[in-house]
Amino acid sequence: MKKLPITELDSFLKSLNMPVYLPSDDPSGQAKFTRWAEGVQLTQQLNTVRSAKDLFFPQMENLVDFKVQDQKIEIIEHRNVSENFVIFGVRACDAAAFEILDRVFLSDPVDGYYKERRDHALIVTMACSAPEETCFCTAFGIDAADPKGDVTAWKTEDSFFFRANTGKGEKLIAGLADGDESAVQAQQAQTREILSKLPNGKLDLTGFDGAHMMEKFNDSRWKELSEACLGCGTCTFVCPTCQCYDVREFNTGDTIQRFRCWDSCMYSDFTKMSAGQPRPTQLERFRQRFMHKLVYFPDNNDGVYGCVGCGRCLQKCPIHMNIVKVAKTIGGEGNG
């Protein structure tokens, strides 16, 4: 275990000599992953409004350019090269979400845009010490007191403690002084105590599996659950595991840029074709989001759910609908 006084964070980050992104408050007080420079402060808030997925899967990114002239087309590939960079202060839930995104983007055929960034990233996670009521990472077996990543960090009153989990991580903190684990252990015990009392921490997800797919799909309560949904897509955009995208083009006058951008299954045009619309009302779209996370994705991915319990959709949905309410309504008996 390594130790660093909080007051020396800036000089440590500077010494890393590569781009560092960390959660910092913007002028409006919202925490977001920001490129560190001297003076950029680590936020005191529990988590960022938007997740850390932007750093691997940006909201918008250019894929390829074309030049079209008469009958000829030229393909202009701009090689997507990333330099090594550090993401500092990722919470346990968001770190777990990277593994879910990996299952999508790194499975055959591998998405090179994502992989390039993923390969060059060093992830320093930050253990939670004050989980909030909206957190339910424990329901997915995530330990917020001991997150994964190349390096795990704990922040106490006056110091950071670091533990390397990978070879890459070891190099990153090699220069720091050794520290005593007892402060970390004390914090972990406290955090786990809070985690064990979270209102949704023991969400019962039994029955959300491939074997019950049609039963869940046909549940009559989707109607009441989806009734007030505005189809705004907020839940999908703040979600660290939502990965649906659209591919579009923009004509600069000189070239055609083909880019991808986040999309949302909550939108009516997501599946709309000239030949028809398989999800004509918000009920079907709403159901798709939750069925995907709770039934389809785990069925295709060794039982891993497409949710990490970060609580963002609980905080941000304008009508206060969310995955917890869905799970409680049509999920296991244990939800009481």
Added chain:
Amino acid sequence: MAEYREPLIPMLGVVTAIRTDTPDVKTFTVTGLDGKKPFVHIPGQCAMLSIPGVGEALFSITSSPTKEDALEFSIKKCGCVTDWLHAMEPGQQITIRGPYGSGFPVDTDFRGKDLVFVAGGIGLAPLHSVINYVRANRANYGKVDIVYGSRSMQDLVDFDEILNEWSKEEGITVHLTIDREQPEWKGHVGFVPNYVKELGFDTSRTVVMCGPPIMIKFTLAGLMELGFDKSNIYTTLEMKMKCALGKCGRCNIGTKYICKDGPVFRLDQLDELPDEY
């Protein structure tokens, strides 16, 4: 191992020939810039074609894998990309990526079977690939019946090939039908589902059907009445697609991605999926 290619970046192709089949269907012959076939495929698989600036869309490959020099696509004019394709001239470059999807089990489940193909309108496009593959490997399959219908005589795609090649081949029987009487039409008149029922095929046969949803629905009902088993019936699904790689999430139905796990499905497999297509 083949060199890594970014799956979303297409390659260039050129449309070497365009044939007008019906008032709203044209067949496009596509090669790579080197004049060769862009890639090898299985009948039923699809490819993403695009004109940068207009858009990219998924089309089923109409030609059989046994056609060695090029890929063919029979495309109906029905919006953005297809309108553009219909307006262009041979020699036009386009982009192409693929092949995508699972294709028909031509070298496994179809082997040794007596086959019935049922197509409506442009639904013949994906079946065209299988039919010509079966013809090229005739010894591997039993009897073949093809039931094909369209609105009118003028809307039958590949009419010449059907009349001059398919109908003349031993072991293949072609049954054409059009929706409404036409003075110059001597053949059967009526909708495909009814015609299939009238023809009353033996229930041991494997049926492959493709066409508008309404045709599929009623043909299936007829086949069920005749006593067919759903595990012997195949069809293809259509969904909006963007990536064709099983990643953008758009074509997800239940645990399947139509672009990757489909578009070909057996009817008993479809029964296990939510009805969202």
